[in-house]
Amino acid sequence: MLNFSKINIFLIYFIFLFISLFSILNFQSKEQILIEKKVNLGLDLQGGSYLLLEINSDPLVKEKIQSKVIPLKKMLKDNELNYSDFEIQEKKLTFFLKDIEKLELLFFSKKENLLNPYIDKYNSFELDLKILDNNKVEVLFSKYGLLTINNSALKQSIEIVRRRIDDVGTKEPTILQRGDKRILVELPGLKDPERIKNLLGKTAQLNFRLVSDNEEFGVDKLISENGEALNVSKRIIMSGENLIDAQPNFNNQSNQPTVSFTLDRMGAQKFGRATTDNVGKRLAIVLDGKIVSAPSINEPITSGNGMISGNFSFQEATDLALLLRSGSLPTPLDIVEERTVGPDLGEDSIKSGITSLIIGFVLVILFMIYKYKIFGLVANIALIANLIMLVGVLTILEATLTLPGIAGIILTVGMAVDANVLIFERIKEELKTEKSIIHAFDIGYSKAKITVLDANITTLIAAVILFAFGSGPVKGFAITLGIGIITTLFSAYFLARHLTSIIVLNKKEGEVRI
């Protein structure tokens, strides 16, 4: 075990140097970056926000099932199916019908079925029928119909979330899908997440509706921005979908913050027609069911440009413009998990992490020298090499270093010497019976090999499981612990063994003590 061929020695040091070089990349000056690779700091170290958003597709399902009412009734009438007691419920439509067989035939027809389209991807129809006793029929979404609604809402939400966050202009945000209902958002370096949370928490469904004088059928009672109760027609003249751009602005006369918007061709036409026909009436601008403002239409607006004024600050106007530009979310988002670390706590964490790393390191090094003298030095050199390689591998992987990750490095320092301790203790034992020192070292290394491997694989298994199940900072711990084990094995079994062989082979018998 102590004989190394030249090619072996070359390989050992080549691998060591190659990996170590990467660790230097973390110390590049920020102006001149040669290679774009470094260890990233986790949110707990650099400060920032972690948000987990969950879409709630229930309102959407309700909306979608309502949109089926008219095509369903039409189909029933066209085919002379006489239904009774038609009811719209939260997630289903119910009615009574005699000729159920005919309904089923039409309902599950794959040809030009506008009511209930067939989803090829899932081999399933969008809607399902449930026939109860006494000829009651329930129409509801099939499992895959719901899935389709959910997936498209999630995709759309991710897109809108991305647009909104990009628009605010935070650095390097991460926006990822998590599972089938959640969106993970990481915003490094963000000091105050409240503004972004506020922006993400709004669906921003904008529509323009006329204010009606009487309380006729088809109006909503909404409270205006100055506390006035208004009857607003349910009929939507134009919605936010027709908006191309929105910008915060100041009103020339009152110097109040406003939001000016530009409409697309369709929107301009609709808006122009509605304002021409209703001069003198009031137009309510409704955002998420609340009136932002309800100005009077003084003259027809046909240019496709308009302005929203309300009682808002410039910041609010900026945010409203941003929300309108980025489009509306298909369904509300709930913030189900939030973790925000301020930048100064992050700095403190780095400081205390590094301090405890250095102290732990020095303590272990001193102890090893005290215990094993020159071979302690070998173990320590291996330990330092181990740390440099650990940082190198983290850099190659562009891994994220978290506070628990630093703890993982410190723990690696404590546990890494174990491999060398196992070997040295074994050699000591062999020296008791073996006359030839070289032979004792040789046997010591080969006998300890299996033990070292077994002992480290157990910790590696724990690290892998932790990586698979852990989240955020804890994952960082699993990464450093796991990589630490691999670099430990390399440094103990190749680097330290080679260094040991140099010492043992160059000294005369009787001079080597361990």
Added chain:
Amino acid sequence: MNRNIDFSSKFKSANFLSLLFFVVSVLFIIFKGLNYGIDFKGGTLIELRADSKNVNISEIRSSLTSMNLGDVNVKQFGKEGDYLIKIEQKIENNNELIPDIKKNLVNNLNAEINFRRVENVGPKISSELLQSGIIAISLSLAAMLFYIWIRFEWQFSVGSIIALFHDIIITIGIFSILSLEINLSIIAAVLTIVGYSMNDTVVIYDRIRENLYKHTRLNIKETANLSINETLSRTIITSITTLLALFSIYILGGEILRGFAFAMILGVLIGTYSSIFVAAPVLKFFKVSYKTLEKKEEKIVP
């Protein structure tokens, strides 16, 4: 060093002690329960720093009680002026809750407030986190069981798992007795303890296996004793270096890592003890001998 400590004669009393600790831990875990942090219980955690010494715990508490938030827990956290507030989860998914709390604190406390850390975990997420923590620990135990079974005999496998259970239950039991918080980092610590304790056990088992072949005249009790003695200095040295690193984290690593480091320190101590006094006696109980080892080889080479 030529140590020859008679460990095996102490197996019985040690096992009694282990059993006692184990049972006490289980009783505490069942009847006193665990002090789950917001990771597993849901709720809001706020770490704040006030620049003025006028702010105190009761002031923070009273400024929050008016909000009718449910159970509010305030304590000093590290340096003077640093406080940790924990608020029980009452309402599900209220996006306005945290801004309201922040506003309330800023308005009511007569000092510059710096919100250093804000965490909010919804009830759904917290139960998922708890579930995945339990799955992770169970899975790691199963993986260890399997690994040792492949590398050794089933008796060794059972012995190491009993030792791991012993370590985990007593560590968590101590957390229950001391009412220390169980959060995600404690789960990480427990998993690392599993790895460490296993590491220790494997080293001793490896030596027992070797000695069973080498000294066929010795019975398992004597073999275990010999093996423990032979590996003792390694066991002690590795525990010392690991503990040096852990104490460094515990003392200097800051408040956030303290619980983790404490759990690990407990785990290393208990894990080292269990490798000697739990894992080895199990082999004696199963009357493992070199014949047990040979059987397996016969199976492989018919």
